Structures are given as C-alpha cells and as structure tokens.
Amino acid sequence: MAEIAQTPTAVQTVHSRFGKARAGDWALIIIAGIGAAIFSVPLIFMFSTSLRPLHAAYQLPPAWFPTEFEYQNYVTVLTHRIPFYMFGLNSAKITFWVTVGRLVTGSMAAFAFARLRFPGRNILFGLLLASLMVPIQVTIIPIFLLLSKIKLVDNHLSLILPSLTSAFGVFLLRQFFMTMPQELFDAAKIDGAGPWRMYWNIALPQAGPGLAALTIITFNQTWNDYFTPLIYLNTIERMTLPLGIAALRGRLDSGNPSVVMAAVALAILPVLILFLFAQRYFIEGVTMTGIKG
Amino acid sequence: MPRDLPTWPAPLAPVAQGAGVVGRESVIATQVTTGKLSEFGRWLRKNKQREMLAAYGFILPTFIGYTAFIIGPIIAAIWLSFTEYDIFNPAEPVGLxxxxxxxxxxxxxxxxxxxxxxxxxxxxxxxxxxxxxxxxxxxxxxxxxxxxxxxxxxxxxxxxxxxxxxxxxxxxxxxxxxxxxxxxxxxxxxxxxxxxxxxxxxxxxxxxxxxxxxxxxxxxxxxxxxxxxxxxxxxxxxxxxxxxxxxxxxxxxxxxxxxxxxxxxxxxxxxxxxxxxxxxxxxxxxxxxxxxxxxxxxxxxxxxxxxxxxxxxxxxxxxxxxxxxxxxxxxxxxxx
Incomplete structure (x- = not known):
C-alpha cells in the first residue's frame, strides 16, 4: 500500500490552492460549511454542556452560546471522590512508556531491516509484516493467561509490556530509513563508523518526521485504547481514562451530564493539542504506510 | 545487496564454485576457505560479521516481543480452541x-x-x-x-x-x-x-x-x-x-x-x-x-x-x- 503515498507530489495540480474561490464554487463551499457545522455539533455540545450549571444541564434547546459559565464542573471532575486525575495519570504513564518503547525498539529494528545486511533479513521482515493482520482479539486470551500466571493482571505492566514493540512501528520507520541517501552511510562506513554509530549519528537525526509520526499515532492509539484495559484492569484507582469514564459515567456526579462532559473534554484535550501541533506528521505517517495505526 | 556496498573493483579472484548468481560476498568467502585472503578481504569479513551481529542485536527486542506476544499466543490460541478451559480447572482437550x-x-x-x-x-x-x-x-x-x-x-x-x-x-x-x-x-x-x-x-x-x-x-x-x-x-x-x-x-x-x-x-x-x-x-x-x-x-x-x-x-x-x-x-x- 506504500505506493499510495508515493504519487508524485511535485506534479502540478489544479486543486486545493488556497486563495480566492471561483465564483461558481461558493454554493458548494457553503454546502461543505453546513456539513462542517453538523459535524461539529457533538463536540460543541460536549463543550457547552460541560460549562452548564446543573439546572440547565438538560435544558432544551441547549444554550449553544451559554450565558452562564459553570467552571465548577471541571473542579468537580478533578476533586471528586472518583479519582479522575488518577485516570489521567495512569493513562499518561502507560502512554509514555509504550510510546518510548515503540520508538526505541521500532527504530532499532527498522534501521537493521533498512540498512544492514544479514542472513534471513527478508524472511524475518515478512514474518513481522504478517503479524499486522493478527487481530488483538486472537492473541488477547493467551496473553491474559500468561500475564495472570506471572501475577501482572490489574497492573499497568500488563498494558505496557506487550505493547513495547510493534510491527507497525518497524514498518513505518523502515519506510523513512529507506529513503535516506546511501552515500551518507557509505561515507560513514569508510570513515570507520560501525552499525551503532550509523544508527545513532546518521539515521536517527534524519528520521525526525518518521519518529514524530510514530509518536503521534502510538500516543493516540494507547491513550484511546479501551479493549485491553477493560480486560486487564479491575481496581478503580488503576483504570485509564477511557475505561474509567465509560465505567463510571453514570456515577461521576449522580448522573449530571455536565460533569461527565467536562471529564470527556479534559480526556480528549491532550490528543487534540498534540494533533494541532503535529497534524502534518500524523497524516504523513498514515498515508506513507497505508495503516491507520 | 550490492546497493549497500561501496563501489570497488571487480571480484578479486575467480569464482571457485557455484554458477549463476554469485555476489561479492561469496567471492570473499571462497577466498577465506582457500586461504588467499587479502588484507582488504579480512577487513571486510570482520566488518560483515560485525554488521550481522549488530543487526541481530537491533532486531532482538522486537522479536522477543513478537515471540512472546504474537507467535506464542497464536499457537496457544489455536490449541485453546480445541479445549475446554475455565481458568480454574486444567484445560481439557475436546477435539473439534x-x-x-x-x-x-x-x-x-x-x-x-x-x-x-x-x-x-x-x-x-x-x-x-x-x-x-x-x-x-x-x-x-x-x-x-x-x-x-x-x-x-x-x-x-x-x-x-x-x-x-x-x-x-x-x-x-x-x-x-x-x-x-x-x-x-x-x-x-x-x-x-x-x-x-x-x-x-x-x-x-x-x-x-x-x-x-x-x-x-x-x-x-x-x-x-x-x-x-x-x-x-x-x-x-x-x-x-x-x-x-x-x-x-x-x-x-x-x-x-x-x-x-x-x-x-x-x-x-x-x-x-x-x-x-x-x-x-x-x-x-x-x-x-x-x-x-x-x-x-x-x-x-x-x-x-x-x-x-x-x-x-x-x-x-x-x-x-x-x-x-x-x-x-x-x-x-x-x-x-
């Protein structure tokens, strides 16, 4: 699927130049605007509800532009007896280690597959690629049994350990390493650099966009994961944000939707911020590998 | 993978064995076995081994994860699908x-x-x-x-x-x-x-x-x-x-x-x-x-x-x- 991304971008295209719209296009642009408005409704609703006082929480029609702002809902989320801030810390901790792990193991293996010669290289890479089509639901039962045998269930390690490596990460970064000019590596070789030096001093410094893409995709995936935490974690204090919010949404504050929406707003904030800063890498990574992550 | 090699002159010695596609690697390997190893060949051989070992080191973490959390579990899952198992009692094979x-x-x-x-x-x-x-x-x-x-x-x-x-x-x-x-x-x-x-x-x-x-x-x-x-x-x-x-x-x-x-x-x-x-x-x-x-x-x-x-x-x-x-x-x- 990599070919998709490699459609020549230098070719002159008629479309999508920014600037003044053609006169006949305004009708379509307005239709797209209506669509965009409809698509924005759920998130705007979430945000405006999160700022409503309790007496207006169920008000219909909802005040799209609220006249009163109840920041207290956010305070409630953070200070309530239900440990929302702990969910956040747990999610952050797991996401951090999984992302670091995948960057390290993925870049190392990707470098070897892209730039080093060794017997079995193609077979091993093929095996790795094949694992991309194994759905998590197939492996999760044996992994659960394994982790419960070594007493790691209901422990964050159960979510971190199995995710430290990923075939996807290797695949993505290999694409980036492959595009680097061979001359750089030849020159380093002649100067006596070993594989480790080439990896650390030549390949990695140039792989910035690839590492950024893997970071944002892994971050998203891990932060938003619900299925695996649902299976491994039981104790409320150890839950992650998706698990905690889904499990406790009825109880966050005796069913006040404003508080639940405030919790969701806080939970999606890191992902949205990260995306605003790094959207280029996210989309580049997706189109380059042909995998959604 | 000739692409990965610096460009150097044609093979140093005639190819001793194996017709067909023979890369420069085997030329050097042949020289090793015949004992006519040049200074350059020895340097290359050492480097190649170093590169190979490094490569296996680089992919090792990924393949540990791969074995423990993909291949192993798949085999276990296939086996489990032919058993009856409730965690508390040992798994009992039940065929199909x-x-x-x-x-x-x-x-x-x-x-x-x-x-x-x-x-x-x-x-x-x-x-x-x-x-x-x-x-x-x-x-x-x-x-x-x-x-x-x-x-x-x-x-x-x-x-x-x-x-x-x-x-x-x-x-x-x-x-x-x-x-x-x-x-x-x-x-x-x-x-x-x-x-x-x-x-x-x-x-x-x-x-x-x-x-x-x-x-x-x-x-x-x-x-x-x-x-x-x-x-x-x-x-x-x-x-x-x-x-x-x-x-x-x-x-x-x-x-x-x-x-x-x-x-x-x-x-x-x-x-x-x-x-x-x-x-x-x-x-x-x-x-x-x-x-x-x-x-x-x-x-x-x-x-x-x-x-x-x-x-x-x-x-x-x-x-x-x-x-x-x-x-x-x-x-x-x-x-x-």
Missing amino acids: RNYGDLLRDTRFRTVYRNTLYFTVVATSLNLGVGIILAMLVNRRMPFFIAYIYRLAYFFPVLVALVFSAVIWEVLYAKDTGIINYYLNFVGVSDIAWLGDKRTAMPAIIIMDVWKNTGFAMIIILAGLQGIPAVYYEAARVDGANGLQTFRHITLPMLTPSIFFLVIIFGIGALQVFDSIIVLTGGGPGDTTRSAVMYIYEHAFQLFRLGYASSVAMTLFVVISAVTLVQFRFGQRWVHY
Whole structure:
C-alpha cells in the first residue's frame, strides 16, 4: 500500500490552492460549511454542556452560546471522590512508556531491516509484516493467561509490556530509513563508523518526521485504547481514562451530564493539542504506510 | 545487496564454485576457505560479521516481543480452541467440539450477521460520505475556511470511540436528547434510538460515520491532489463534462485510495466493540451484539476460554482473508 503515498507530489495540480474561490464554487463551499457545522455539533455540545450549571444541564434547546459559565464542573471532575486525575495519570504513564518503547525498539529494528545486511533479513521482515493482520482479539486470551500466571493482571505492566514493540512501528520507520541517501552511510562506513554509530549519528537525526509520526499515532492509539484495559484492569484507582469514564459515567456526579462532559473534554484535550501541533506528521505517517495505526 | 556496498573493483579472484548468481560476498568467502585472503578481504569479513551481529542485536527486542506476544499466543490460541478451559480447572482437550458447537450456535450466527451488517453499511457510508466531503472541500477557497473545514471533519477521528459514544449517548437520549428535540420540529416523534431494535444498529453506524468519515476525506483529498492537472486540461480540451471527467479521470485515479480505505475500514469494522458496549451493551436483545463482544463475554465473563478462542479463530480467518485479498488483488483492481 506504500505506493499510495508515493504519487508524485511535485506534479502540478489544479486543486486545493488556497486563495480566492471561483465564483461558481461558493454554493458548494457553503454546502461543505453546513456539513462542517453538523459535524461539529457533538463536540460543541460536549463543550457547552460541560460549562452548564446543573439546572440547565438538560435544558432544551441547549444554550449553544451559554450565558452562564459553570467552571465548577471541571473542579468537580478533578476533586471528586472518583479519582479522575488518577485516570489521567495512569493513562499518561502507560502512554509514555509504550510510546518510548515503540520508538526505541521500532527504530532499532527498522534501521537493521533498512540498512544492514544479514542472513534471513527478508524472511524475518515478512514474518513481522504478517503479524499486522493478527487481530488483538486472537492473541488477547493467551496473553491474559500468561500475564495472570506471572501475577501482572490489574497492573499497568500488563498494558505496557506487550505493547513495547510493534510491527507497525518497524514498518513505518523502515519506510523513512529507506529513503535516506546511501552515500551518507557509505561515507560513514569508510570513515570507520560501525552499525551503532550509523544508527545513532546518521539515521536517527534524519528520521525526525518518521519518529514524530510514530509518536503521534502510538500516543493516540494507547491513550484511546479501551479493549485491553477493560480486560486487564479491575481496581478503580488503576483504570485509564477511557475505561474509567465509560465505567463510571453514570456515577461521576449522580448522573449530571455536565460533569461527565467536562471529564470527556479534559480526556480528549491532550490528543487534540498534540494533533494541532503535529497534524502534518500524523497524516504523513498514515498515508506513507497505508495503516491507520 | 550490492546497493549497500561501496563501489570497488571487480571480484578479486575467480569464482571457485557455484554458477549463476554469485555476489561479492561469496567471492570473499571462497577466498577465506582457500586461504588467499587479502588484507582488504579480512577487513571486510570482520566488518560483515560485525554488521550481522549488530543487526541481530537491533532486531532482538522486537522479536522477543513478537515471540512472546504474537507467535506464542497464536499457537496457544489455536490449541485453546480445541479445549475446554475455565481458568480454574486444567484445560481439557475436546477435539473439534467447540467448532461443532459454533455451527449449531444460533447466537453465533446472529453476532456474525450483525458484525457483517455493520461492516458493510458503515464501510460504504464512511467511504461514500468521505468522497463527497473531499470533492466538496477540494477547491480553491480562502485558507482560513479550508483550515476550519478540515478541522471540523477530522477532529472526530482523534476522539476515542469510547468518548464519542459517551457524548452520543447523551445526544441520542429519548426524552432529553437534542437529536429527538430537533427532529420534533420536522414532525418526527421521539425515537428510542438505542432502545429500539430497528434503530439501535443504525444509531451505532451513524456515530461511526461521524467519527471515521473524516479519515476517508483526508485520504481521498491526498489522492485528489496527486492527480496531475494535465489530465483535466486534456479532458477540457476534448469537451468532457463534469460527470464524464469524474467518471473517467477522477474515479480511476482514486482507486488506490478507495481500495486502501475499504480494507482499513473493513478490518476495523469487523472488530467493532467499544462503541457498541457503551451505547447499547449489545442490546436490545442481541440486535447489536458484535463478534468481538461475543468473544469478550465468553472469555472474560462466562470463562469459556476454549469456546471463545474458537470464535476468535473464525474472526482471525475472516480478517486474514480480507488482508490477503488486499495483497493479492490490490494491484489488479487498482489503477495506478
């Protein structure tokens, strides 16, 4: 699927130049605007509800532009007896280690597959690629049994350990390493650099966009994961944000939707911020590998 | 891989053995065995060994993870699917009984029907809406407007399915939800979106389209921008109308993106779980229960791990088949 991304971008295209719209296009642009408005409704609703006082929480029609702002809902989320801030810390901790792990193991293996010669290289890479089509639901039962045998269930390690490596990460970064000019590596070789030096001093410094893409995709995936935490974690204090919010949404504050929406707003904030800063890498990574992550 | 070697002169000694494709590596290896090793050859051999060892070191962590958390578990899962196992008692081999039970299990048939229904409808809508949106947005417009549009359509992609479902649960509420409130204006009386057998699955699909179609839009936009402008100029010169241009230039040039999206959305939809468990919990009855929910419930609530594994195997086969279709037929269907 990599070919998709490699459609020549230098070719002159008629479309999508920014600037003044053609006169006949305004009708379509307005239709797209209506669509965009409809698509924005759920998130705007979430945000405006999160700022409503309790007496207006169920008000219909909802005040799209609220006249009163109840920041207290956010305070409630953070200070309530239900440990929302702990969910956040747990999610952050797991996401951090999984992302670091995948960057390290993925870049190392990707470098070897892209730039080093060794017997079995193609077979091993093929095996790795094949694992991309194994759905998590197939492996999760044996992994659960394994982790419960070594007493790691209901422990964050159960979510971190199995995710430290990923075939996807290797695949993505290999694409980036492959595009680097061979001359750089030849020159380093002649100067006596070993594989480790080439990896650390030549390949990695140039792989910035690839590492950024893997970071944002892994971050998203891990932060938003619900299925695996649902299976491994039981104790409320150890839950992650998706698990905690889904499990406790009825109880966050005796069913006040404003508080639940405030919790969701806080939970999606890191992902949205990260995306605003790094959207280029996210989309580049997706189109380059042909995998959604 | 000659590509990886610095360029140096032709082989240093005649090739001793092995006709056909013999790379420089074996030339040197031959020299080693015959003892006529030059200074340069020795240096190279040492380097090659060093490179090989380093390579295995580099891939080691990945393959430890691969063995422990992919290959091992797959073998274990296949074995488990031929056993009866409830965690508390040792696994008991039962041969093909689990698979025989699958064939007679009417709920198994129901959850697969639901999953396939969801997969086909959600994938088509995600793709269809995504293409329409991309065509609408892909024109010259002020940067500010283009930026806002893309954000509005793409933000939902980033929101976890669980969070989307928590929001939509409130929107779908029968008496207090805003969807019914606004539908009342056009004369539609209150619908129990998530509680009614007829609307529960469509409700889940609508949310899925809201969440995922922006992804299709971005990929299609990237595809559209890769179409060379000369094609459109040629079509204009030939007097093609808008529809003909779309049919004979845009659509064929988009087939790689469309094919990619069908596979990605298809595989994702076959594993649908998060949104259903939050919105309907599989109900009413079994009308929205998916294959993955069925696996989850059998494994972790009923502790029938053998049976759950056999259901998981069926999903494995279906998803592998979809993936292999991608590898095998991708080139043939796709116009590059």
